[in-house]
Amino acid sequence: MELILCKTYEEMSLAAADQISELVCKKPDCTLGLATGSTPVGMYRELVKRYEKGELDFSKVKTFNLDEYYPISPENDQSYYYFMHDNLFSHINIPEENINIPCGNAPDAEAECHRYEDLIAASEAVDIQILGIGQNGHIGFNEPDDFLYASTHITGLTDSTIAANARFFESENDVPKKALTMGIGTILRAKKIILLANGKSKHAAISALLDDKITTSCPATFLKTHPNVVLICDEEAYN
């Protein structure tokens, strides 16, 4: 695993934006795997800046997001659909039809998971998958458990994730209790994975990622089986 250790959140965001920019310039029709949460917001801000300066063209880029709450409507300002448009898609020239996010208000969640998994499988492999990490080591919404899922699936959120994500909602009760998420196998099929982490609250999860054990109690540890992972983190998350 390659490590890029950064002094600040800003530096981390620029380092991540550099990797995406380099790919988009070299391969304009690349496929990006994208993540939500507060961690990648700075990276998205930087990508928008570079687009506005005319340095980047997203007209041929295709994206797959990791996950979405369930049930939630895309218009809900807490949906990941809303988040992605608010932070990135509405500010760049990516065609709407190139954007893929699991549908949070699909009537049949299982059918939606199959549809999403099949869509990813039928597409060209994801060139770069961006990941954040939960305080408990979750990636996407693959939560610590006795076993993990390989493919896109519906999952319950752990109490600690509901508590951690409550800061975005009016109250903890408003946080959806379920989500649709790519599985560990879906994530590991990306050609390259970039994991971003900042702040003390991520330190335990990052330590587990850096030792030699692989365990379902810290789903991110499965990234150790992937040959091309870059960890971009700040000193608080690392030390």
Ligand code: GLP
């Ligand atoms: C959420 C998302 C993850 C994200 C994580 C960390 O629950 N499903 O994809 O990586 O939590 O969020 P944050 O970046 O806000 O710490």
